[in-house]
Amino acid sequence: MTNPKQRQRVAFQGERGAFSEEAVVGLFDEVELVPKSSFESLFTSIEDGAADYIVAPVENTLAGTVHRCYELLIGSGLKVVGESIVPIRHNLIGCKDASLDSILSAESHPVALAQCLKFLAAHAQIRGVAADDTAASVRRVLESGDRTRAAIGSARAAEIYGGKILKPGIEDHHENYTRFFLLSQEAYVGGDADKISLVMMLPHRPGSLYHALEPFARRGIELFKIESYPIEGKPWEYRFYLDLQNSADSDKMEIALTELNERATEVRILGCYVSARKR
Numbered sequence: 001m002t003n004p005k006q007r008q009r010v011a012f013q014g015e016r017g018a019f020s021e022e023a024v025v026g027l028f029d030e031v032e033l034v035p036k037s038s039f040e041s042l043f044t045s046i047e048d049g050a051a052d053y054i055v056a057p058v059e060n061t062l063a064g065t066v067h068r069c070y071e072l073l074i075g076s077g078l079k080v081v082g083e084s085i086v087p088i089r090h091n092l093i094g095c096k097d098a099s100l101d102s103i104l105s106a107e108s109h110p111v112a113l114a115q116c117l118k119f120l121a122a123h124a125q126i127r128g129v130a131a132d133d134t135a136a137s138v139r140r141v142l143e144s145g146d147r148t149r150a151a152i153g154s155a156r157a158a159e160i161y162g163g164k165i166l167k168p169g170i171e172d173h174h175e176n177y178t179r180f181f182l183l184s185q186e187a188y189v190g191g192d193a194d195k196i197s198l199v200m201m202l203p204h205r206p207g208s209l210y211h212a213l214e215p216f217a218r219r220g221i222e223l224f225k226i227e228s229y230p231i232e233g234k235p236w237e238y239r240f241y242l243d244l245q246n247s248a249d250s251d252k253m254e255i256a257l258t259e260l261n262e263r264a265t266e267v268r269i270l271g272c273y274v275s276a277r278k279r
Helices: 019-027 039-043 067-076 110-114 117-122 134-144 155-161 208-218 250-263
Strands: 008-013 031-036 053-060 079-087 091-094 105-108 127-130 149-153 164-167 177-184 195-201 223-231 234-245 266-273
Touching (some): 008 019, 019 031, 019 079, 019 177, 039 053, 067 177, 067 223, 067 266, 091 155, 105 110, 105 134, 110 149, 134 149, 134 155, 155 164, 177 266, 195 223, 208 223, 208 234, 250 266
Parallel strands (some): 008 031, 079 266, 105 127
Antiparallel strands (some): 053 177, 091 149, 091 164, 195 234, 223 234
16 A cells, blocks of 8 residues: 555545545545546546545444445446544534524435434424435535535534534434545555455355365354345345454464365455554
8 A cells, every 4th residue: 555644546436525535534544535426426436547546435323334335346347455443422413503403304314313213303494415425415515505504514524614503413322433444456565464255156066165165163262243145147145254363473364364265156355455453
């Protein structure tokens, strides 16, 4: 990975003020932000010459896995070179002359609305309005100048677009975090990587998953995450996604991966990188 202190062009999905932007600025000291309107355009931004890196959400502690990003990652050939974990704090944001009592609608992404159901239930006069993006919702509400409209978004979005936080921390659960991957065309080459992500396909026979995981368990290599994904065009066939501890003993991991390759029909290393907890 390039020195994060050097200025890099980093693409993220959404507008300025999105939670993805918070992930970017948490990873780089000097950065040129490259907002993208969709995950599809995000994942081609390096190839198109618009960015040096991509930051993509892959998992939320409440909403679960962002499957579309994993699909695009597997199809892209990009490498995971880092990760960031961002606390998601939803705020009700309105115009400068608005008050909580004046708000009749709250606009945001459907996932954000779903994470603020207790607040909306307690304020029955506020109607949730689904939109495509949290930060874009903040921008539109403030551009309208309508004191009866509000948006649910980040404090960063309120600051960027000049909004007023009418009620902070309106999420149902405060233990709400999103994990982001930092992606590059080149693999991470530092010697301090403590995490590895991979996908594998297994033969259709009893015990294949047990035998695939056994080389890691036998060597005390911790499994952080495992999830199956259906393979497009192949009904009832699946890939397995794994996050594993990258052993400080490189020989131990190398031997375990060699055994996995012998037991799986396909193995692809998505990246070896420094975990967010070690940063």
